[in-house]
Amino acid sequence: MRVTSQAFRTRAAVALKNVELQRAMAKAKGGFVDKRRVAIEALPEFEQLRSVAREIKEHTLSHLDYYLERFESQVIASGGHVHWARTPAEACEIVVGICGGVGARSVTKGKSMVGEEIAINPALENAGLEVIETDLGEYIIQLAKEPPSHIIAPAVHKTRDQVTDLFQEHHSRYGYNQRVTEIPDIVNEARQVLRDAFLSADVGITGANFLVAETGSTIIVTNEGNGDLTNTLPAVHIVTASIEKVVPTLEDATAILRLLARSATGQEMSSYTTFSTGPRRSTDLDGPKEFHVVLVDNGRSQMLGNEFHEMLRCIRCGACLNHCPVYGAVGGHAYGWVYPGPMGSVLTPLMVGLEKANHLPNACTLNGRCEQVCPMSIPLPKMLRQLRVREFEQRLTPARMRWGLSIWTYLARRPHLYQPVMSILVRLLEILGRKRGRFRYLPFAHGWTKVRDMPAPQGQTFQRAWRQSGDGSRL
Amino acid sequence: MAKSYKHGDAGRPRVGLFVTCLVDLFRPSVGFAAVKLLRAAGCDVEIPRAQTCCGQPAYNSGDVKDTREIAKQVIDAFEEFDYVVAPSGSCAGMLKLHYPTLFVSDVVWQQRARALAVRCHELVSFITDVCGMDSVDASFDQSVTYHDSCSGLRELAIHAQPRRLLASVRDLRLSEMCDADVCCGFGGTFCIKYPEISARMVSDKMANTEASGANNVLGGDLGCLLNIAGALKRHGSKIKVYHVAEILADMADVRAIAEGEEPK
Numbered sequence: 025m026r027v028t029s030q031a032f033r034t035r036a037a038v039a040l041k042n043v044e045l046q047r048a049m050a051k052a053k054g055g056f057v058d059k060r061r062v063a064i065e066a067l068p069e070f071e072q073l074r075s076v077a078r079e080i081k082e083h084t085l086s087h088l089d090y091y092l093e094r095f096e097s098q099v100i101a102s103g104g105h106v107h108w109a110r111t112p113a114e115a116c117e118i119v120v121g122i123c124g125g126v127g128a129r130s131v132t133k134g135k136s137m138v139g140e141e142i143a144i145n146p147a148l149e150n151a152g153l154e155v156i157e158t159d160l161g162e163y164i165i166q167l168a169k170e171p172p173s174h175i176i177a178p179a180v181h182k183t184r185d186q187v188t189d190l191f192q193e194h195h196s197r198y199g200y201n202q203r204v205t206e207i208p209d210i211v212n213e214a215r216q217v218l219r220d221a222f223l224s225a226d227v228g229i230t231g232a233n234f235l236v237a238e239t240g241s242t243i244i245v246t247n248e249g250n251g252d253l254t255n256t257l258p259a260v261h262i263v264t265a266s267i268e269k270v271v272p273t274l275e276d277a278t279a280i281l282r283l284l285a286r287s288a289t290g291q292e293m294s295s296y297t298t299f300s301t302g303p304r305r306s307t308d309l310d311g312p313k314e315f316h317v318v319l320v321d322n323g324r325s326q327m328l329g330n331e332f333h334e335m336l337r338c339i340r341c342g343a344c345l346n347h348c349p350v351y352g353a354v355g356g357h358a359y360g361w362v363y364p365g366p367m368g369s370v371l372t373p374l375m376v377g378l379e380k381a382n383h384l385p386n387a388c389t390l391n392g393r394c395e396q397v398c399p400m401s402i403p404l405p406k407m408l409r410q411l412r413v414r415e416f417e418q419r420l421t422p423a424r425m426r427w428g429l430s431i432w433t434y435l436a437r438r439p440h441l442y443q444p445v446m447s448i449l450v451r452l453l454e455i456l457g458r459k460r461g462r463f464r465y466l467p468f469a470h471g472w473t474k475v476r477d478m479p480a481p482q483g484q485t486f487q488r489a490w491r492q493s494g495d496g497s498r499l
Numbered sequence: 500m501a502k503s504y505k506h507g508d509a510g511r512p513r514v515g516l517f518v519t520c521l522v523d524l525f526r527p528s529v530g531f532a533a534v535k536l537l538r539a540a541g542c543d544v545e546i547p548r549a550q551t552c553c554g555q556p557a558y559n560s561g562d563v564k565d566t567r568e569i570a571k572q573v574i575d576a577f578e579e580f581d582y583v584v585a586p587s588g589s590c591a592g593m594l595k596l597h598y599p600t601l602f603v604s605d606v607v608w609q610q611r612a613r614a615l616a617v618r619c620h621e622l623v624s625f626i627t628d629v630c631g632m633d634s635v636d637a638s639f640d641q642s643v644t645y646h647d648s649c650s651g652l653r654e655l656a657i658h659a660q661p662r663r664l665l666a667s668v669r670d671l672r673l674s675e676m677c678d679a680d681v682c683c684g685f686g687g688t689f690c691i692k693y694p695e696i697s698a699r700m701v702s703d704k705m706a707n708t709e710a711s712g713a714n715n716v717l718g719g720d721l722g723c724l725l726n727i728a729g730a731l732k733r734h735g736s737k738i739k740v741y742h743v744a745e746i747l748a749d750m751a752d753v754r755a756i757a758e759g760e761e762p763k
Contacts, residue, residue, distance in 0.1 A: 037695050349682045353699040387693055389686025389700075390559060391649035409559060416561030425688070429557060433565040436520075436551040437572065443551075450524050461759030462732050471691030475698035476729035479525065479757035486518050486527035490546050493531075 025143050025171060029360035029372055029381035036354040036387070045181050045355050052180045056346035059290025060397070067286065077283055078401050080276045081268075081337040085328060091237040091270045092319065098240025102302030104315035109142075115320045116147035119229065119262055122316055123153055126260055128226035134244060134251040135159035136231025137175055137340055138264045138320055140362040141375070144229065156221040158250035160214055167194045173356030175363060176288050176342040181355050184210070218250070228254035228312070230300075232265035233284065233339070234277040235317070241301040242317060243277055245284065245294040252298050261300065261312035266320045268336040280339060283399035287341040323375050331410050335370050337400040344394035344404060350387055359384060366394035366404045373411055382420045385411035447485050454483035514542040515580035517573070517619075519590045520552040521721040522742075526756065529721060532748035533586045533622050539748075540630035547576040553590040558597065559687050567608075570598045574611050582629070583619040586744050587720045588651020591621035596654055621651055622744055623719055627660040634667030637749035642672040644713035645743070646704065646727065647680045648720035661719060661743050668746060676711035678703070685726040701730040708738060715755075717743040728756040 028035070039045055064070050084091050096106040109115035123131060131153050133139065145166075148155050157166040161179035165172055167190045172178030179187070187210055192203050198217055204210050230251055232242040242263045244251045255261045271277050285291040304311030327336055345351045345365030356364035361381070363371045369384035385408040394404045415421055421429075435442040457463050457480025465473045472478050484492075514537050522529045530546075537544045554569035573594065577583045585591040595616045602609035626632045643665065651657040658680075665673055684690060684700025704727055708716045716731075716738055718724050728740035739755035 033693070036693070040695055040699055349684070349700050349703075350693075350696055353696050386689070387696065389649070389682045389684065389689045391682035391686065392653040393649070393680075393682070396653055409561070412559065412561030413563055414561070416563075421560065425560065425692070429560050429562060429565075432552075433557050433562065433569065436554070436557075437565070437568050439549045439551050439572070443548075446524055457759075459759050461754060462729065462757040464733075469691070471694045472729070475694045475733070476701065476726065477732045477757060479725050479728050479732075480759075481525045482527055482753070484527060486523040486530035487546070487548070489527045490530065 025140065025362060027361050027372075027376045027380050029376070029384055032358055032360060032383035032387060035358040035360065039354040039358050044183050044186060048181050048183045049352060049355050052177065053346065053352045056289070056342075060287060060343060060346070061290075063286040063290040063292065067282075070283075070286075073279065073283055074399055074401060077280045077399060078337065080271060080279060081400060084271055084276075085268065085333070085336055088267065088270070088325075088328065091272055092267060094237040095235050095240055095270050098237065099302065099315070099317055100240075102240050102315075103305075104240065104302045104317060107316060107318045109318055109320045110322075112142035112320070112322055115142040115264065115318050115322075116144055118318050119144055119264065120147055120151045122260065122262055122314075123148065123227050124151065126226060126314070128153060128260070130154040130156065130221070130225050131227045131229055132221055132225040132254045132258065133157050133162070134228070134230035134246065134254040135162050135178065136229070136264055137172075137362065138231050138266050139229065140172060141266075141322065142264065142320060144264065156218070156225070158218055158222065158248075158254055159246070160211065160248055160250075163214060163218065164190060167191075171357070171362065173364065174342060174345055175340050175365075175367075181357065222253045222257050225254075225258045227260040227262060228256075228258040229262045229264060230255050232263050232269050232317075234280070235265055235270040236272075236274055236277050236299075237270055238273045239301055241274070241299045243281075243300075244298050245281070245296065246298070247289070247291075247295040249296050252296060255298065255300055255312065256310050259312055260314040260316070261303070263300065263315075263317045264320060265317060266322070267324055268338075284339055284341050287343040287397065287399040327374065332370065332374060332407055334402050335367070335374075335407060337402055338367055339400060340367075341399060343397045343399065347393045347397045348388075349391065349393070350389070366408070367402075370404060370407045370411065378411065378414055378418065379420060382411075382415045385409075385415070443485065443487055447488050450481045450485055451483060454481050456480070458483075511541055511543045512581040514544050514582045514584050515577045516544055516546050517550060517553070517577065517583055517585040517590060517594065518546065519585055519587045519721065521725065522586055525725065526721060526742065528750060528753045529586050529742040529744055532742070532744040532750045533584070535748040535750070536622065536626055536635070536744060537584060539635070540626040540632045542582070542630070545580070549576040553585075553593045555589065555593050555687060558593065563601065567601050570601055570612065571608065574598070574608070574615050578611060578615050581618065582625065583615060584622050584625045585619075586622040586742065587722075588621045588648050588655050588657055589720055589722065591619055592650040592654035595619040621655050621657055621719065623661045623664065623747070624651075624655060624657045627663060633663060635664050635747045635749070637747055638669035638671070639746050639749075639751055640670035641715050642674050642713040643715040643717050643746070644674050644676045644708055644711040645679060646676070646683060646708075646716055646718040646723060648718055648723045649680075649682050651719050652680055657719065661717075661747075664747050665717070665743070671746070672713075674711045674713045676707040676713070676716075678707050683723045683727055685723045687722065690726060697726070698730070701726055705730055705734065705736065709736065713738070715739045715741060717741055717746060719743050724756055732757045
């Protein structure tokens with residue numbers, strides 16, 4: 025997927041004026057936030073679970089090689105295959121190779137953010153395969169030829185009317201000519217169309233929320249059951265998963281599962297939690313004949329032990345997106361790549377290069393709401409600030425910002441110069457702004473006065489007023 | 500009161516007031532209100548001359564070197580006091596939580612930064628949590644709503660303290676707004692780097708403020724208040740904006756933020 029994060033400002037401005045998008049976002053935001061709050065309030069041990077989950081992940085990350093190899097040997101022991109991919113290109117090559125090896129023509133997919141990250145769909149399509157997304161949200165945006173705008177609700181930016189239009193446009197070729205407008209009817213029509221795809225697919229590709237080292241199992245959580253049909257009906261099941269998804273035991277996975285759905289959708293558990301362990305055994309009634317896991321690194325091993333290490337604890341619940349006022353205002357597409365919101369603003373520059381995405385860590389007020397709700401206690405604001413340090417060191421900061429900042433710091437480091445200069449400036453502004461108490465326009469402060477008035481200062485600096493008052497005799 | 504610190508006259512703690520650059524430049528009345536409240540809480544207050552800014556603009560722009568120099572200047576100026584108090588959650592949070600992280604490879608300065616950090620507080624939480632104040636001598640016959648500034652709320656857990664003191668202000672009626680804890684869109688340099696997004700965020704804040712039915716919005720951080728007041732005025736709102744210290748110190752006779760001589 026092409027990275028367009030450098031167009032963040034333009035895309036954000038367009039998003040803010042997009043009435044349909046704003047309507048869809050407004051509707052979604054409250055739902056996620058309120059449902060999560062209710063779920064967390066009903067779980068007195070939330071904070072304890074949070075620290076347990078953090079410890080599980082930290083332990084695993086500090087022994088990541090061991091647990092990945094253990095996972096690999098368990099997958100092999102249960103009859104499956106494990107493939108290691110350093111880059112998205114390698115991962116795609118492996119997946120396309122597996123499909124080619126079994127002569128596949130059509131592929132069904134469960135929702136997978138790593139799939140988006142490695143851009144598996146275009147790779148498969150270029151190889152002549154038909155790819156069908158089976159998660160309803162993913163299916164909608166596949167029809168719309170758009171990337172997901174949220175990591176757990178990919179079509180959150182779409183209104184119901186837009187979905188109706190899409191279905192009418194694309195489903196007539198299956199004989200559905202009725203315009204469906206009610207949600208149950210929309211879901212039902214998608215279900216009918218997808219049913220044939222499920223039954224005829226040669227390969228099913230899913231992601232994984234967890235990889236369990238002790239059993240070689242992969243786990244997905246879904247609410248539609250599409251994941252189960254994707255990984256049991258076709259003859260081949262391919263799991264694409266990033267390396268930090270591994271946990272040591274089933275018990276560890278279930279501890280984190282208790283946090284995942286609550287943080288994501290406010291459910292105690294998602295409707296389906298599906299464990300896949302190897303291919304179909306001789307006594308199984310169904311299941312795939314082949315089971316492959318493609319482990320994707322894509323820069324993650326470089327994050328181990330550096331200042332972005334803690335980002336590897338992320339379980340992709342989306343709580344940081346749902347609580348981010350910037351994400352809530354502009355939606356996911358403005359961020360210009362696969363992962364939006366706070367977690368995306370950390371991951372995108374690390375994965376595609378800071379020079380291609382240095383807007384993202386800046387487009388944040390450091391208000392800290394993301395860290396407050398993160399079930400894995402990831403210090404997102406600290407990392408966004410750390411990316412700004414890299415940006416400053418690499419001289420990627422825009423020249424105007426750099427100049428403004430150096431004038432300010434030059435003065436701030438010299439109180440004897442700062443105070444008289446500021447006294448004069450403040451006096452001047454007070455005289456000019458006295459009557460109205462504010463300015464509609466100020467040179468050098470266009471970014472401020474473009475959208476709001478600049479309050480006028482009271483006239484003297486506090487320092488000066490204090491000295492003149494003779495130690496606060498004014499009081 | 501912590502006993503380990505040397506105290507001023509008659510056992511009164513010596514407080515160095517970190518005025519903050521925005522209060523110094525835009526709204527000295529907040530500084531005077533802070534002095535009044537600190538004295539009422541039993542402190543001796545001094546204003547070290549060698550103070551400018553806490554360094555957040557540089558820190559949040561990734562300029563570690565200059566931030567460190569500014570931090571050293573603040574530590575130099577304030578370490579002689581029993582306490583450092585700032586009428587801002589974000590500046591107090593900077594001194595308290597972020598300064599110690601600036602000197603990971605400099606043991607001496609890290610020690611000094613930590614020693615300062617434990618004695619550093621935001622104004623309202625200081626007079627309540629540390630000085631034990633639970634009421635003020637003030638009156639304000641108006642309805643108010645309170646905006647929780649992000650750094651104060653999430654870094655320093657300031658939420659109940661200003662409300663407790665506001666409850667003791669005679670005739671004041673507190674009417675909470677929805678999403679009081681959601682960012683107003685100020686974010687330091689964010690608001691000038693991304694004005695359109697900031698505008699959208701502050702317009703949500705304005706809508707919630709107006710829906711609360713209050714005539715005044717209060718808060719503990721001047722950055723947010725300049726943003727909220729500037730936006731309210733741009734949209735012709737009659738709602739007035741004050742720093743919470745001005746109300747608690749019974750000093751609301753000054754013009755509200757962004758109010759002119761002839762209110763329109």
